[in-house]
């Protein structure tokens with residue numbers, strides 16, 4: 001770490017302060033440019049905080065939807081920017097080999113009472129890992145954990161905060177909004193959200209330097225279950241080799257290896273969305 005801490009930032013959009021509805025997270029919507037501006041403001045705050053604590057190289061992985069949301073010329077010039085799709089490891093792509101990962105704009109899992117809560121797609125009720133509700137945060141932190149990369153900070157709404165505190169007590173959580181319903185929330189002003197994220201990122205990178213973070217290691221074996229909103233979605237997901245039918249709307253996959261369980265989750269959710 002003599003050359004500074006190598007920082008990986010995975011940036012989603014739904015957990016950004018000021019973004020509360022599905023439509024505005026989609027390119028083409030009237031409010032999408034506003035959501036982009038809010039998203040990049042939080043990403044830049046994380047970069048500034050990381051730099052203040054001695055970050056070296058910084059890679060930002062655009063992790064929302066088509067993964068081309070961050071306007072390159074608006075991103076802090078200290079960071080490299082991973083844009084585009086498809087990516088085998090999605091929100092964790094590019095994270096291998098870094099000293100610490102920071103998740104910005106993340107959100108609660110499908111089935112949880114968070115603002116814009118979902119897991120990979122809107123067409124499912126819940127994803128479970130070993131019988132418990134699982135989030136995008138859990139799956140991507142688990143994948144980074146396989147690579148030995150700890151998550152040092154997560155930002156999003158208060159419901160996500162409870163999940164992060166349970167899953168990764170060593171990580172800084174920065175709440176930027178309080179859910180009122182699935183598509184409503186009380187938001188911090190962008191200025192205050194960014195100030196807290198700047199401070200959270202600084203603290204996370206300082207913890208990384210001090211050896212105070214742990215990679216998330218989820219114990220094997222792994223059973224992934226995806227509960228779809230409609231039976232025909234489950235039927236389509238069942239075309240995945242080695243998947244198993246649990247009931248009309250639920251498909252399971254068992255693996256001894258976390259990367260395989262992760263890729264199965266991606267495959268099942270994608271097949272069921274098609």
Ligand SMILES: [Zn+2]
Pocket residue numbers: 012013014063064065
């Ligand atoms: Zn997203």
